[in-house]
Amino acid sequence: MNLKELSDYLGLSQTTVSRALNGYPEVSEKTRRRVMDAARQHDYLPDARAKRLATGRAMAIGHLLPVSKEHEMVNPIFSDFLAGAGKRYAENGFDLVLSVVEDKDEAETYRDLARRGAVDGVVVHGPRINDERIALLTELGLPFVVHGRSSEVSTDYNWIDVNNRRAFARATAFLLDLGHRRIALLNGLAGMDFAARRFKGYQDGLHAAGLDVDPDIVSHAEMTETYGYARTNALLDLDTPPTAIIISSIIPAIGARRALGDRGLTPGKDISIVIHDDDLSYFRNDGDVPTYTATRSSVRAAGEETADMLLAAIREPHQPPRQLLLEAELTVGQSTGAAPAVRQLLKEG
Amino acid sequence: MNLKELSDYLGLSQTTVSRALNGYPEVSEKTRRRVMDAARQHDYLPDARAKRLATGRAMAIGHLLPVSKEHEMVNPIFSDFLAGAGKRYAENGFDLVLSVVEDKDEAETYRDLARRGAVDGVVVHGPRINDERIALLTELGLPFVVHGRSSEVSTDYNWIDVNNRRAFARATAFLLDLGHRRIALLNGLAGMDFAARRFKGYQDGLHAAGLDVDPDIVSHAEMTETYGYARTNALLDLDTPPTAIIISSIIPAIGARRALGDRGLTPGKDISIVIHDDDLSYFRNDGDVPTYTATRSSVRAAGEETADMLLAAIREPHQPPRQLLLEAELTVGQSTGAAPAVRQLLKEG
DNA sequence: GCATTTTCCCAAAGCGCTTTGAGAATTGGA
DNA sequence: TCCAATTCTCAAAGCGCTTTGGGAAAATGC
Numbered sequence: 154m155n156l157k158e159l160s161d162y163l164g165l166s167q168t169t170v171s172r173a174l175n176g177y178p179e180v181s182e183k184t185r186r187r188v189m190d191a192a193r194q195h196d197y198l199p200d201a202r203a204k205r206l207a208t209g210r211a212m213a214i215g216h217l218l219p220v221s222k223e224h225e226m227v228n229p230i231f232s233d234f235l236a237g238a239g240k241r242y243a244e245n246g247f248d249l250v251l252s253v254v255e256d257k258d259e260a261e262t263y264r265d266l267a268r269r270g271a272v273d274g275v276v277v278h279g280p281r282i283n284d285e286r287i288a289l290l291t292e293l294g295l296p297f298v299v300h301g302r303s304s305e306v307s308t309d310y311n312w313i314d315v316n317n318r319r320a321f322a323r324a325t326a327f328l329l330d331l332g333h334r335r336i337a338l339l340n341g342l343a344g345m346d347f348a349a350r351r352f353k354g355y356q357d358g359l360h361a362a363g364l365d366v367d368p369d370i371v372s373h374a375e376m377t378e379t380y381g382y383a384r385t386n387a388l389l390d391l392d393t394p395p396t397a398i399i400i401s402s403i404i405p406a407i408g409a410r411r412a413l414g415d416r417g418l419t420p421g422k423d424i425s426i427v428i429h430d431d432d433l434s435y436f437r438n439d440g441d442v443p444t445y446t447a448t449r450s451s452v453r454a455a456g457e458e459t460a461d462m463l464l465a466a467i468r469e470p471h472q473p474p475r476q477l478l479l480e481a482e483l484t485v486g487q488s489t490g491a492a493p494a495v496r497q498l499l500k501e502g
Numbered sequence: 503m504n505l506k507e508l509s510d511y512l513g514l515s516q517t518t519v520s521r522a523l524n525g526y527p528e529v530s531e532k533t534r535r536r537v538m539d540a541a542r543q544h545d546y547l548p549d550a551r552a553k554r555l556a557t558g559r560a561m562a563i564g565h566l567l568p569v570s571k572e573h574e575m576v577n578p579i580f581s582d583f584l585a586g587a588g589k590r591y592a593e594n595g596f597d598l599v600l601s602v603v604e605d606k607d608e609a610e611t612y613r614d615l616a617r618r619g620a621v622d623g624v625v626v627h628g629p630r631i632n633d634e635r636i637a638l639l640t641e642l643g644l645p646f647v648v649h650g651r652s653s654e655v656s657t658d659y660n661w662i663d664v665n666n667r668r669a670f671a672r673a674t675a676f677l678l679d680l681g682h683r684r685i686a687l688l689n690g691l692a693g694m695d696f697a698a699r700r701f702k703g704y705q706d707g708l709h710a711a712g713l714d715v716d717p718d719i720v721s722h723a724e725m726t727e728t729y730g731y732a733r734t735n736a737l738l739d740l741d742t743p744p745t746a747i748i749i750s751s752i753i754p755a756i757g758a759r760r761a762l763g764d765r766g767l768t769p770g771k772d773i774s775i776v777i778h779d780d781d782l783s784y785f786r787n788d789g790d791v792p793t794y795t796a797t798r799s800s801v802r803a804a805g806e807e808t809a810d811m812l813l814a815a816i817r818e819p820h821q822p823p824r825q826l827l828l829e830a831e832l833t834v835g836q837s838t839g840a841a842p843a844v845r846q847l848l849k850e851g
Numbered sequence: 852g853c854a855t856t857t858t859c860c861c862a863a864a865g866c867g868c869t870t871t872g873a874g875a876a877t878t879g880g881a
Numbered sequence: 882t883c884c885a886a887t888t889c890t891c892a893a894a895g896c897g898c899t900t901t902g903g904g905a906a907a908a909t910g911c
Contacts, residue, residue, distance in 0.1 A: 155867060166891045169870060181889060201618040202554040203867030206896050211551065213599070220585050229784040232581040236569050239602030248620065249600045250562070253588025264811050269550040270897095271597060378785050404784055407756050411793065414763050434751050435578040444760065504897060515861045520899060530859060552897035555866050619867095856909065864901080870894085877888065 154195045163191055168371060172385065173422075174199070205270075208391075211247040214238075214463060215272035217263070219279070221256045226375055228279065229404055230431045230452045234300065235454025238276065245464055249299050262291055267293045276300060280346045296470065298463040300455060303346050311466055313459050313477040317347050317356035317429075320448040321483035324427045325358025326476050327446070327483060328397045332495030333425060334364065337388050337395035339381060339405055343373035351429070381408025389416065396492050397425035403436055406445060420445075426488040428479070443486035449483040503544045512540055523548070545722045553621075562597040563587075563812060564621035566612070566627070570605045575724055577628065578753055579801045583649065586805025589623065594813055596622075611636055616644045623812050625649060629695045629817065645819065647812040648803060652695050660815055662808050662826040666696050666778075667703035669797040669830035670748065673776045674707025676795070676832060677746045681844030682774060686737050686744035688730065688754055692722035700750060700778070719744050730757025738765065746774035746843050752785055755794060769794075775837040778830070792835035799830040 160170040165188070173180045173188035180188075191197075205211055216238070218231060239249045249270055254262045263286065266272050274296035277286050284303040287310055299312040326335050338355050341348040356366050370388060374380045383402065385408065388395055400406045406428045413420055420426050430438045430447035432454075438445050462475050491499065509519040514537070522529045522537035529537075540546075554560055565587070566744060567580060588598045599621055603611045612635065615621050623645035626635050633652040636659055637778065648661040677685050687704050690697035705715050723729045733756065737743055749755045755777045764768055769775050779787045779796035781803075787794050811824050840848065 157867075167868080168870080168892080169890055172890090175869085179889065184889080196613075196617065198614060198617040200555075201620045202558075202560065203550065203896095204869080205551040206549075206555045206866085206898085207552075207868040207870085209869095209896070218581075218585060218588060225783055227581045227585045229578070229782075232567075232576045232578065232584075235581075235600060236567060236576045236602055239600060240566060240569065243602055249602070251584060251588060251598045251600050252590055253585055255597070262547075265547060268545065268547040271550045376784070379789070398559045405816065410760070410763070414759070414768075417766075419763075433578075434574055435725070440728070463520045464504065482854055505899095506897075516898080517862080517900080518860055521860090524899085528859065531861080548899095549897055552866090553899080555868085556898040556900085558866070558899095586902085854909105854911090856907105859905090860891090860905070861904080862902100863887100864899105866897105866899085869896085872893095873891085875888105875890075877886105879886075881882100 321354030381405025670703030681841030730754025
């Protein structure tokens, strides 16, 4: 059943039926009700293709899932983010279109989406330092929100980010308070903006205590379990291994834990671990006392906020760019404890 | 630049330009080349909205991401699956539309997608036993492929599945060969078809050795880390704890490992673990000797196969349904070893 | 050389909606 | 009662493509 058939059936013009269904005021309540009832009864829903052409809007938001040829890695937080954002899109009648694309084709894909009119806006994931996508999208005039921020980009744009710097400064300070002096950082991929901010926070924390960063115990890589395992082993093999490790995600933390297990070491006792926890739905760091001490910020909630922001930006294109900075909470779990020296002192009374 | 402008510029009709771009034979090679060059030069790409209306095809595939209100759980294998499928869609000029939807609204969403003409086909994820979505989609005439199968559905339909039954029978037999007699099963959610098949395989393995299933050491739940942890603790607290555990996914296996760690137990030595490994990109079970002994089948590869199958089904609607059964490989890792009794015997020579 | 194909291109009619610009029908005011 | 204002409804023109049904020009066959 299409609009023509429905209006023929009702003895009304297509105009009136369309207006009744879309809530325009030019139609009497009586008629509107009659139209709505008939639509429901006949299972009528306007053809999305026709509606899109007629309105010029796609009623869809684009997300690019970049898949690099080399590492073949999909960001594990992606699905939780999509769950959050997609929920909001659905509530607002928008579709979510997901483009799986190789890193190198990303710019071209944005161009295509814009020219084809396939989406009304896009979300930019995983911004790098001085990310060129921001200039591109601004030039294309395609509304967008960045999940994260991009340092060294001078123009103003919509973004939503966790206060990574403060979170990691707090995590560092927390470990310092426990007496740790040699604290390693297992960070995300170099070049990623969030990783740079987390490093800065870590550095802030150390500096505040009069300490300097030791580059030997700072590393950057894609956040896989394997990375956590290998890197933790390497750290433990050092002449003076760290007494604590800050890890950028729960996934490499699993690997770190495995490395400790291999050596019969216990987190929280033999070595302290603080993680950044995105609160992944299949990997909850909870329980009476959470497994890990963590700076926590729900990526799913971030997805919801991102969607709201983008929909607002599409609705009101002439408003100034919007920004939202979320604070992570620092929750204490089982994976941290006093540094060995402090422990010794305490024991000696 | 739209088609009209492009054809005006070229001094050709819209018909000719459209045909030239879409590879129809009614246009001379010389003209085609001229059109193609001009299109490239002016960055012309046909408007997706108009194309969709004119052709009646959506050039898009739908995936539902079901998010249950209660458990708020997103399947962690989802993103890898999408990465695989989405790659193929992109190669074939299709978009991927992702609908985040509450469990209870799933049927309605399929109806909407079909009526609105928003997609040309859909992928059904996580089929349950006697899944009603299959009948619904058949009735709607919306092409679909099920990732998995649904027992007790009598009609024929497109599916692609891992041979879960055989994989779990092999895993069980493998553990039996190592001397294990008390083997626990940490399965997926009851009601899921894959979980039922895995249970059957487990049962097959035990029966073949003249053993029976002990329901006390079989459990069904959503495959989270927390589940693996809690359940492993419960198993170890039994009067006669199992000497081996088969775990349906790497995620709960992490939890199991954590439970073992808490007690100072080592996988492969104190207790054996076999997992089913979906080969998640951020959670590779590899290395010189993989961490886990596993039945492995790449969910990403399954995504690619599913996409190919669905695109073929859309292209050739009158072909009979297609099916593909993938075998999992059994790879030996560090998490399995001889059962205590056997170990004792071997030691005694 | 003429009739017949074949090649190449075009005008116009959709696809199923929204939206513009007006025209009936109704209501209210004097 | 008549006229103006308001309310309700409609015909028709798009939106930017594809595709049908021809028709002119060029190539072929006799």
